Amino acid sequence: MSESERVDSPEQALFRTQCQTWLANNHPGSPPVTIPQGALELSDPDAMQWLKQWQKSAYDAGMIGCDYPVEVGGGGQEKFQTIANQEMQRAKTPYLPNIIGMGMAAPTIFFHAQDDVKAELLPKLLSGEHIWCQGFSEPGAGSDLANQQTFAEKDGDNWVINGHKVWTSLAHFADWMILLCRTDKSDKYNGLSYFVVPIKSALGNGVTVRPLIKMTGQTGFNEVLFENLVIPDRYRLDAVGAGWKVAMTTLAHERGAGLLVTPASGGMATEGESGVSVGSVGSLIDLAQSHQRLGKTAADDPALRDEIMKLMIRREAMQQNTRRSAVSGLTDHPMRIPLQSKLVGTEFNQDLTEVAYRIEGAASTLNRNDPNAPAGGQWPLAYMNSFGVTIAAGANEVQRNILGERVLGLPKSK
Amino acid sequence: MAEQPKNFGFGEDEVMLRDSARKFLNDHCSSDKLHRLVASDFNLDRPNDCVWDQGLWQQIVDLGWTAVCVPEAAGGIGMPTVAAISLAEEVGRVAFPSPLIATLSATFVLNACDSAAATNALTDIAAGKATALALTNTDGQWDSTATGVQVNAAGRLDGLAAFVQDARKCAQFIVSARSDAGVGLYLVSGAADGLTVTPDSIIDLTRDQARLTFENVEAIELAAPGTGDAAIDAALPALLCLISADMVGAGEWLLQTTVEYAKTRVQFDHPLGFFQAVKHPLVNVMLQIDNAKSLTYHAGCAFDHDPAEALRLARMAKSEASDMAVFSSSRAVQFHGGIGFTWECYVHLFFKRQMHNQVLFGDAKYQRALLADLVMGKAA
Numbered sequence: 001m002s003e004s005e006r007v008d009s010p011e012q013a014l015f016r017t018q019c020q021t022w023l024a025n026n027h028p029g030s031p032p033v034t035i036p037q038g039a040l041e042l043s044d045p046d047a048m049q050w051l052k053q054w055q056k057s058a059y060d061a062g063m064i065g066c067d068y069p070v071e072v073g074g075g076g077q078e079k080f081q082t083i084a085n086q087e088m089q090r091a092k093t094p095y096l097p098n099i100i101g102m103g104m105a106a107p108t109i110f111f112h113a114q115d116d117v118k119a120e121l122l123p124k125l126l127s128g129e130h131i132w133c134q135g136f137s138e139p140g141a142g143s144d145l146a147n148q149q150t151f152a153e154k155d156g157d158n159w160v161i162n163g164h165k166v167w168t169s170l171a172h173f174a175d176w177m178i179l180l181c182r183t184d185k186s187d188k189y190n191g192l193s194y195f196v197v198p199i200k201s202a203l204g205n206g207v208t209v210r211p212l213i214k215m216t217g218q219t220g221f222n223e224v225l226f227e228n229l230v231i232p233d234r235y236r237l238d239a240v241g242a243g244w245k246v247a248m249t250t251l252a253h254e255r256g257a258g259l260l261v262t263p264a265s266g267g268m269a270t271e272g273e274s275g276v277s278v279g280s281v282g283s284l285i286d287l288a289q290s291h292q293r294l295g296k297t298a299a300d301d302p303a304l305r306d307e308i309m310k311l312m313i314r315r316e317a318m319q320q321n322t323r324r325s326a327v328s329g330l331t332d333h334p335m336r337i338p339l340q341s342k343l344v345g346t347e348f349n350q351d352l353t354e355v356a357y358r359i360e361g362a363a364s365t366l367n368r369n370d371p372n373a374p375a376g377g378q379w380p381l382a383y384m385n386s387f388g389v390t391i392a393a394g395a396n397e398v399q400r401n402i403l404g405e406r407v408l409g410l411p412k413s414k
Numbered sequence: 415m416a417e418q419p420k421n422f423g424f425g426e427d428e429v430m431l432r433d434s435a436r437k438f439l440n441d442h443c444s445s446d447k448l449h450r451l452v453a454s455d456f457n458l459d460r461p462n463d464c465v466w467d468q469g470l471w472q473q474i475v476d477l478g479w480t481a482v483c484v485p486e487a488a489g490g491i492g493m494p495t496v497a498a499i500s501l502a503e504e505v506g507r508v509a510f511p512s513p514l515i516a517t518l519s520a521t522f523v524l525n526a527c528d529s530a531a532a533t534n535a536l537t538d539i540a541a542g543k544a545t546a547l548a549l550t551n552t553d554g555q556w557d558s559t560a561t562g563v564q565v566n567a568a569g570r571l572d573g574l575a576a577f578v579q580d581a582r583k584c585a586q587f588i589v590s591a592r593s594d595a596g597v598g599l600y601l602v603s604g605a606a607d608g609l610t611v612t613p614d615s616i617i618d619l620t621r622d623q624a625r626l627t628f629e630n631v632e633a634i635e636l637a638a639p640g641t642g643d644a645a646i647d648a649a650l651p652a653l654l655c656l657i658s659a660d661m662v663g664a665g666e667w668l669l670q671t672t673v674e675y676a677k678t679r680v681q682f683d684h685p686l687g688f689f690q691a692v693k694h695p696l697v698n699v700m701l702q703i704d705n706a707k708s709l710t711y712h713a714g715c716a717f718d719h720d721p722a723e724a725l726r727l728a729r730m731a732k733s734e735a736s737d738m739a740v741f742s743s744s745r746a747v748q749f750h751g752g753i754g755f756t757w758e759c760y761v762h763l764f765f766k767r768q769m770h771n772q773v774l775f776g777d778a779k780y781q782r783a784l785l786a787d788l789v790m791g792k793a794a
Contacts, residue, residue, distance in 0.1 A: 285790055321705065323420065
């Protein structure tokens with residue numbers, strides 16, 4: 001019995017059993033197409049379609065959006081999502097493709113949209129029928145997010161949007177976008193407003209989506225151009241000028257520090273098909289045992305053993321920090337652990353994949369399409385992709401500013 | 415994995431104990447008072463006195479802190495291991511000079527001995543008898559079979575035990591000693607004939623440390639020859655946790671003190687903490703403290719609930735805490751600048767305590783080498 005199961009209420013225990021039963025009978029099996037390591041790398045429409053079907057069936061089974069009210073398409077429960085996530089992970093399911101929708105758009109809409117908009121958008125978001133993307137970053141607004149130049153101008157009951165968004169993951173599949181933009185040029189922070197924008201229906205009619213190619217050669221993110229896109233005022237979240245406040249709800253959830261638990265499945269082996277789980281210390285040890293170094297296996301090299309143990313310790317510490325942060329009286333500041341989550345998780349992943357590709361030695365030079373690449377070239381690929389998340393969602397340098405200022409109380413840096 | 419409580423064992427009583435310890439130590443061991451007590455003279459050739467507040471120790475005994483992890487059957491309170499760990503953390507937070515961590519450590523070794531003599535010793539500890547472990551030799555080896563003491567034909571002890579923590583604050587010692595049948599554990603009174611306590615001159619001003627020389631010293635057997643090393647090994651996870659907790663507490667003092675300084679000290683028209691070259695490393699110190707703290711609680715919880723995993727987890731905790739001890743103390747001195755390098759600044763008290771802590775029972779790399787053996791098997 002795992003630690004989490006012992007604290008289940010009777011209702012939660014019953015739900016856990018229901019999840020287990022359903023998953024035992026409804027796991028979608030092996031994908032018919034190659035599935036990339038993460039949803040943000042999706043480029044093949046067939047892979048997207050297959051994953052959307054998985055999300056829909058998990059939603060219909062009640063495992064996605066369990067903690068949202070019934071009126072907005074949720075399960076109307078409390079603290080069920082964590083259980084569903086644990087069971088989906090344990091059953092080694094595929095990941096959910098509408099990751100930005102569930103992780104960022106849904107909680108923002110839930111806390112800030114008017115009721116009819118929630119009822120209109122959330123059910124298809126949670127079921128994965130509508131894929132969402134995030135329109136925050138711009139060429140001149142990266143870590144300095146409030147420097148938004150995309151402009152929405154009021155025109156009667158509508159808004160007319162013009163501007164340029166970049167690094168927009170999943171925009172090439174997205175039906176909808178959460179959009180932060182400027183409505184007042186005279187005030188940096190209070191001049192921002194927040195909208196939900198239908199983009200697929202406006203393609204060629206005010207919206208253009210163009211792929212941007214990542215350093216790995218993969219697509220997956222895009223630039224999005226708005227030219228006189230017209231949307232109704234009801235798609236504005238919260239007040240005109242309250243965009244920064246609304247964006248903080250999005251970012252809190254993106255960084256794992258929000259009030260609602262994000263639905264998440266996973267655990268199934270992806271690209272490379274070696275059955276190796278990129279990101280686990282166990283697979284790093286397996287890797288070390290199967291590569292040679294200094295006349296022995298890499299797992300016998302004291303320097304590498306030390307590096308692997310450091311990673312194992314950090315991994316365990318992340319889990320125990322989460323455990324401690326849930327116990328009242330064991331943290332000095334309520335946000336001290338939650339605000340660390342994005343920073344430590346992404347740096348752990350970067351450092352682990354870096355050690356991994358070095359263990360592969362000369363073979364790590366091989367691209368993922370080379371027939372001799374070990375494990376399908378996934379370790380060096382995962383290392384390169386790890387920079388996406390140490391930069392995204394507020395570069396980790398910004399995360400350190402936030403922790404230094406909000407938790408330690410240090411003066412604000414410029 | 416066996417069952418573990420989600421709260422690591424921190425129930426209402428444990429949190430209350432921790433809070434009252436924090437208040438007591440804040441009230442009675444301010445950094446200012448500590449500095450006057452232990453750092454009044456910077457001359458290394460000053461008399462090697464053991465300076466500590468014995469009146470405060472008696473109050474601590476009256477509060478029951480030495481009894482927290484003594485079983486109820488031996489006259490103690492029988493609280494979870496995290497109760498002792500949280501006391502060690504609070505002691506570290508004020509760099510408190512006392513035999514508390516030595517005595518709590520002795521408690522866990524005695525809990526691992528199965529003898530009436532051990533039970534009697536535990537009863538004495540619960541009543542406040544300060545006790546230290548004498549488990550290593552002049553090489554400072556931490557292996558449980560390493561000892562420089564022998565049991566002679568008369569059943570008495572000869573030889574030398576080194577690096578005994580807070581020896582001069584303790585009334586008795588638990589000594590590992592070798593005989594033909596292997597290592598046993600023995601209780602020796604501080605007043606025993608033939609025992610010489612020779613104080614080391616140590617860098618850490620908040621502790622004392624000594625060599626014990628044994629010449630035909632009378633001793634009570636706690637664990638029979640051949641079983642002493644197993645008792646030490648059984649207690650080792652708790653011993654590692656206590657030192658780690660001390661480092662966590664001291665690390666938090668170093669962090670908060672440096673943060674306060676970085677808010678007030680102005681250079682280039684800004685408080686130091688405005689500059690990311692200062693802010694970001696301080697955040698990194700915080701991340702390491704949190705890791706070390708959670709790992710320490712986890713290992714302490716496993717010690718009670720999942721003993722088979724406790725050593726692995728305690729080595730993780732000691733590794734992280736030792737690295738953190740180095741980093742938290744080095745950043746504290748560095749960011750205090752010129753003043754941080756002086757004797758009058760309180761930072762050096764904690765810096766030196768962290769230097770001392772991080773090597774006890776093996777530094778970070780030592781822990782990871784043994785952890786790798788546990789997790790990956792011995793290297794070829």
